[in-house]
Amino acid sequence: MKTDIDQLMGEADLDSLLVTGPAGHNPYMTYFTGLVHLTQGYLLKKRGGEPVLFHGSMERDEAATTGLATKDLSDYDLIKLLKEADGDHIRARMMLLRRMFEEFDVRGRIGVYGKVEVGPLYAALQQLDEALSEVEIVGEAPDRSVLIRARTTKDEDEVGHIQEVGKITTAVVEDVAGYLTSHQVKDGVLVNREGGALTVGEVKRRINLWLAMRGADNPEGSIFAIGHDAGVPHSAGKDDDLIPVGKPIVFDIYPCQSGGGYFHDFTRTWCLGFAPDEVQEVYEDVLDVYETVYNAMVANTPCRDYQIMACELFEKKGHPTVLNTPQTKEGYVHSLAHGVGLAIHEGPTFSHVESNKDRLLPGSVITHEPGLYYPEREIGVRIEDTLWVRPDGNLEVLADYPKDLVLQMKDM
Amino acid sequence: MKTDIDQLMGEADLDSLLVTGPAGHNPYMTYFTGLVHLTQGYLLKKRGGEPVLFHGSMERDEAATTGLATKDLSDYDLIKLLKEADGDHIRARMMLLRRMFEEFDVRGRIGVYGKVEVGPLYAALQQLDEALSEVEIVGEAPDRSVLIRARTTKDEDEVGHIQEVGKITTAVVEDVAGYLTSHQVKDGVLVNREGGALTVGEVKRRINLWLAMRGADNPEGSIFAIGHDAGVPHSAGKDDDLIPVGKPIVFDIYPCQSGGGYFHDFTRTWCLGFAPDEVQEVYEDVLDVYETVYNAMVANTPCRDYQIMACELFEKKGHPTVLNTPQTKEGYVHSLAHGVGLAIHEGPTFSHVESNKDRLLPGSVITHEPGLYYPEREIGVRIEDTLWVRPDGNLEVLADYPKDLVLQMKDM
Numbered sequence: 001m002k003t004d005i006d007q008l009m010g011e012a013d014l015d016s017l018l019v020t021g022p023a024g025h026n027p028y029m030t031y032f033t034g035l036v037h038l039t040q041g042y043l044l045k046k047r048g049g050e051p052v053l054f055h056g057s058m059e060r061d062e063a064a065t066t067g068l069a070t071k072d073l074s075d076y077d078l079i080k081l082l083k084e085a086d087g088d089h090i091r092a093r094m095m096l097l098r099r100m101f102e103e104f105d106v107r108g109r110i111g112v113y114g115k116v117e118v119g120p121l122y123a124a125l126q127q128l129d130e131a132l133s134e135v136e137i138v139g140e141a142p143d144r145s146v147l148i149r150a151r152t153t154k155d156e157d158e159v160g161h162i163q164e165v166g167k168i169t170t171a172v173v174e175d176v177a178g179y180l181t182s183h184q185v186k187d188g189v190l191v192n193r194e195g196g197a198l199t200v201g202e203v204k205r206r207i208n209l210w211l212a213m214r215g216a217d218n219p220e221g222s223i224f225a226i227g228h229d230a231g232v233p234h235s236a237g238k239d240d241d242l243i244p245v246g247k248p249i250v251f252d253i254y255p256c257q258s259g260g261g262y263f264h265d266f267t268r269t270w271c272l273g274f275a276p277d278e279v280q281e282v283y284e285d286v287l288d289v290y291e292t293v294y295n296a297m298v299a300n301t302p303c304r305d306y307q308i309m310a311c312e313l314f315e316k317k318g319h320p321t322v323l324n325t326p327q328t329k330e331g332y333v334h335s336l337a338h339g340v341g342l343a344i345h346e347g348p349t350f351s352h353v354e355s356n357k358d359r360l361l362p363g364s365v366i367t368h369e370p371g372l373y374y375p376e377r378e379i380g381v382r383i384e385d386t387l388w389v390r391p392d393g394n395l396e397v398l399a400d401y402p403k404d405l406v407l408q409m410k411d412m
Numbered sequence: 413m414k415t416d417i418d419q420l421m422g423e424a425d426l427d428s429l430l431v432t433g434p435a436g437h438n439p440y441m442t443y444f445t446g447l448v449h450l451t452q453g454y455l456l457k458k459r460g461g462e463p464v465l466f467h468g469s470m471e472r473d474e475a476a477t478t479g480l481a482t483k484d485l486s487d488y489d490l491i492k493l494l495k496e497a498d499g500d501h502i503r504a505r506m507m508l509l510r511r512m513f514e515e516f517d518v519r520g521r522i523g524v525y526g527k528v529e530v531g532p533l534y535a536a537l538q539q540l541d542e543a544l545s546e547v548e549i550v551g552e553a554p555d556r557s558v559l560i561r562a563r564t565t566k567d568e569d570e571v572g573h574i575q576e577v578g579k580i581t582t583a584v585v586e587d588v589a590g591y592l593t594s595h596q597v598k599d600g601v602l603v604n605r606e607g608g609a610l611t612v613g614e615v616k617r618r619i620n621l622w623l624a625m626r627g628a629d630n631p632e633g634s635i636f637a638i639g640h641d642a643g644v645p646h647s648a649g650k651d652d653d654l655i656p657v658g659k660p661i662v663f664d665i666y667p668c669q670s671g672g673g674y675f676h677d678f679t680r681t682w683c684l685g686f687a688p689d690e691v692q693e694v695y696e697d698v699l700d701v702y703e704t705v706y707n708a709m710v711a712n713t714p715c716r717d718y719q720i721m722a723c724e725l726f727e728k729k730g731h732p733t734v735l736n737t738p739q740t741k742e743g744y745v746h747s748l749a750h751g752v753g754l755a756i757h758e759g760p761t762f763s764h765v766e767s768n769k770d771r772l773l774p775g776s777v778i779t780h781e782p783g784l785y786y787p788e789r790e791i792g793v794r795i796e797d798t799l800w801v802r803p804d805g806n807l808e809v810l811a812d813y814p815k816d817l818v819l820q821m822k823d824m
């Protein structure tokens with residue numbers, strides 16, 4: 001949580017944090033600023049001190065709404081700086097950062113964060129590191145990063161945002177289910193009343209529309225993958241594909257607050273009309289592992305234990321997994337879960353590797369998403385909810401929704 | 413254009429390009445891959461060679477649709493790499509890049525690109541640079557960057573995408589105009605038939621909805637700023653604000669293709685019902701500068717000339733500008749234009765500084781957006797279109813739309 005930042009900075013031996021980039025679609029900056037219209041800025045925070053937001057002059061009123069201490073970048077006269085740097089933008093940027101550091105007496109180990117264009121910043125930070133003997137620029141590993149660790153546990157406000165997006169998400173999932181089942185079936189695929197075939201592209205357009213209507217953004221798109229595509233976890237589905245009955249459809253939807261805030265992550269696997277036996281069997285294996293692992297989860301235990309548990313349960317049912325068959329493209333091929341927040345994928349991580357020290361801390365918001373994949377057999381099944389590890393250690397599904405595999409077609 | 417990349421690499425003395433990050437909302441990667449579902453990958457291109465896309469195993473089918481040469485990252489056994497690196501993710505990433513470089517015989521000066529989390533990559537690239545004596549990692553300045561320079565001129569496909577988003581943009585602008593003027597006026601603000609006051613937040617929700625309906629994303633939000641807010645160029649407008657008649661509203665809308673592709677940038681300034689004389693005067697000054705500079709633009713000339721021309725024209729009309737009053741927050745306070753493409757702001761740049769060597773090259777797509785701002789007087793006016801410098805050197809407005817200041821209210 002934000003209140004942990006100073007302590008985490010101490011543990012990481014960092015004296016200051018430097019966050020760069022816009023306020024939207026940049027979790028590190030949004031974490032401090034909230035959702036405001038800042039296209040480019042810097043945020044400096046010294047250990048034990050309050051953060052200071054450096055903003056463009058045209059964005060001064062937006063910066064003021066953050067409630068943070070602010071500083072107008074035009075005070076540094078960027079045009080004069082660029083002249084002093086002989087028109088070299090990287091040198092000018094280094095000089096700007098040096099002045100900011102001097103003015104705020106920033107020295108020691110400085111962690112850098114932000115989702116930004118890497119090239120110019122890489123070069124400017126290198127020059128800065130070389131120019132200032134009392135400064136060391138530090139790029140932290142994701143699993144040790146102060147801000148990723150802080151963001152791994154959420155306060156109630158943050159959980160509220162994720163839950164709110166969850167309500168929108170499941171409402172849209174219900175819209176999609178209703179839309180699909182209102183169609184008729186002809187030659188094994190969905191058609192409208194005029195006999196026109198429904199496509200994945202049309203379904204996705206409606207998903208975007210319904211999300212926008214309810215106040216969410218969909219910056220990463222969604223997965224609506226059928227048959228063979230469903231068997232490859234990140235295949236998003238092809239716009240021109242028709243929608244068949246009796247084949248597994250993996251529908252994975254991960255919108256965020258309008259403007260680029262907190263995400264929610266959710267998947268259901270559906271068969272329209274009926275499920276072939278082999279899909280039903282795979283589905284029941286996934287649901288059983290979902291429930292067994294969910295019921296086993298206890299706060300403060302290592303996250304990797306649950307990935308290992310999921311692998312062992314799947315293996316007992318005869319499926320290859322990443323634990324017993326590391327490069328497998330069939331069976332259980334991914335991690336059980338990941339943190340969800342201002343980024344769709346954040347801490348904690350659930351990789352089974354020994355070096356993964358992440359724990360299921362109270363305040364975490366995570367996915368829970370076991371799945372099985374057999375692309376050659378045109379089968380993919382994943383069931384995913386977003387869970388909150390409550391401060392009392394109990395788990396809560398943030399947006400509940402039925403897990404039925406088969407959606408009954410009105411027409412069949 | 414893409415076909416210029418090898419020549420630009422030669423001019424920049426770069427032997428290879430390394431692009432990182434996802435395919436969406438990451439112009440550098442999208443430029444090569446198009447809009448596919450790749451959450452994380454690398455792209456290596458040697459001078460004179462074809463690019464190779466490195467992708468996660470779960471995204472192999474998406475990667476294949478790009479038509480690029482591909483390589484599955486699981487071939488490098490990332491779990492084994494992490495073990496060899498004693499669980500240090502940054503070291504493991506450096507080792508992965510080193511193996512990729514070795515396998516594809518990458519050496520010399522390597523430019524790095526991508527909109528990504530800067531910290532871990534900064535650290536990994538530094539280690540790589542130190543570990544490999546035959547490799548130099550280069551972060552290019554934005555005005556010299558090979559990929560920004562390549563992207564500055566567009567082929568007809570790219571222009572087609574920007575024009576298509578422009579059609580959606582102006583259609584939604586027309587929707588918004590119709591929506592506003594269909595309201596009634598009570599106590600100087602817009603109300604619906606039941607007498608409820610319309611808010612900026614409600615207008616923005618509809619903008620998002622109508623964009624989604626027509627197939628565009630709105631990742632950066634939009635500006636709908638009234639009175640004082642209109643006088644601060646990047647103030648986005650407050651959700652709770654009511655919509656008055658007779659005050660300038662700056663409506664700046666910059667959506668992109670669904671999934672994160674090409675942008676379009678467009679602004680109109682409206683007064684509902686009537687315009688006070690002083691707003692009308694400011695508006696006419698802006699429109700006059702818009703037209704004079706537009707008519708003066710000639711391909712292959714320096715971009716900064718047009719910013720200086722706009723400043724001098726505004727100064728003659730008695731307005732302060734960034735040329736004669738560098739820190740001014742009143743009058744003409746920004747640049748005339750910027751390139752538009754996979755990023756909403758890209759090359760060429762129009763800053764008046766001498767070090768700006770950008771030219772108005774045939775194939776460029778740029779905004780043209782003179783404006784005047786007097787926040788204390790609650791006045792802001794900006795008129796913006798997106799223009800294409802055609803291969804024959806002639807200018808074309810990519811999405812034409814009336815420039816009227818006053819929108820007649822049906823009710824007044």
